[in-house]
Amino acid sequence: MRSVEQIAELLRKKGLKLTPQRRLIIDILLHDRTHPTVEEVYKKVLETMPEVSRTTVYNTIREMLNLGEVAEVQDLSDGGIRYDTTGEPHHHFFCVRCRALVDVDLALPPVAESSSELADCVILKQQLTLYGLCPACSELQRQEEKMEQKEEAVSSR
Amino acid sequence: MRSVEQIAELLRKKGLKLTPQRRLIIDILLHDRTHPTVEEVYKKVLETMPEVSRTTVYNTIREMLNLGEVAEVQDLSDGGIRYDTTGEPHHHFFCVRCRALVDVDLALPPVAESSSELADCVILKQQLTLYGLCPACSELQRQEEKMEQKEEAVSSR
DNA sequence: CTGATTGCAAATCGTTTGCACGTGC
């Protein structure tokens, strides 16, 4: 699913209403690839409709969760729960320094069968998360390490 | 790292103290394979030392995080943050029904290189999470579906 | 003896809930 119109259709089928607030929030969710928290969505909403309440953002995101159009992302002990707005299954790279969470498009072979422990389990989804440093942060890290070495050299004189 | 004694050694090196409370909490953490929340650790602590405060449990877990002896586990929107007390890298199976999180021992080839997006990233860890139904829950689910079918048959009469 | 640790209470922060008012359909 993609467009606001398509979601609107789903809402109608459930007897739910399409208010201007919802339209905006759904639009923002559908076009956001940054896995925003509720707070982040809320701030974007305010840019266009300054009167919308946090409650409405929470409500709408909950509806989207129920519709299955948005998914919770594994919390990385940050501000709050992040949401993933892509319907397509995909994997994640998380930068442990700047805390960015980006989608990674790689094919993961269904690896589950190789484990005997999982023999009787029903596997619905497999989600890979890579932890590391994004290009910008790995550069910064390298610079910091150089600085530290210099400091040590000075203090040991 | 494994034993309480080894952790105690690490603490001493950092100028930290080994109180009876800490000894107990660390012992519980090291022997727990269920990815407990703070609350669950706290309850276990109370069984032995009923006077320990939640604050101390929080503090000690924080220290263990700093030492790298315990890791936060991706939140699955439950009671609270869960902790992983195994030093060894491994993967997880999460039952979406009973919310159990169990370790899975399977070898995942370092799949990161296959993506060009990750070319300049430093990958520190890769963590696979499988979502599905554990044997017990998939059985329950099957039974429920049967029940529903019967109900539908009755109501459509 | 001294700085780290404990444990209490209060504060914080994300999220949920209760409810009167407003509005799509």
Add this chain to the structure above:
DNA sequence: GCACGTGCAAACGATTTGCAATCAG
């Protein structure tokens, strides 16, 4: 018109913080 939606304020639950008393090294 009526059910659903909105937005306010209050409630909640997990976690953090401030601080005085206590204790390990």
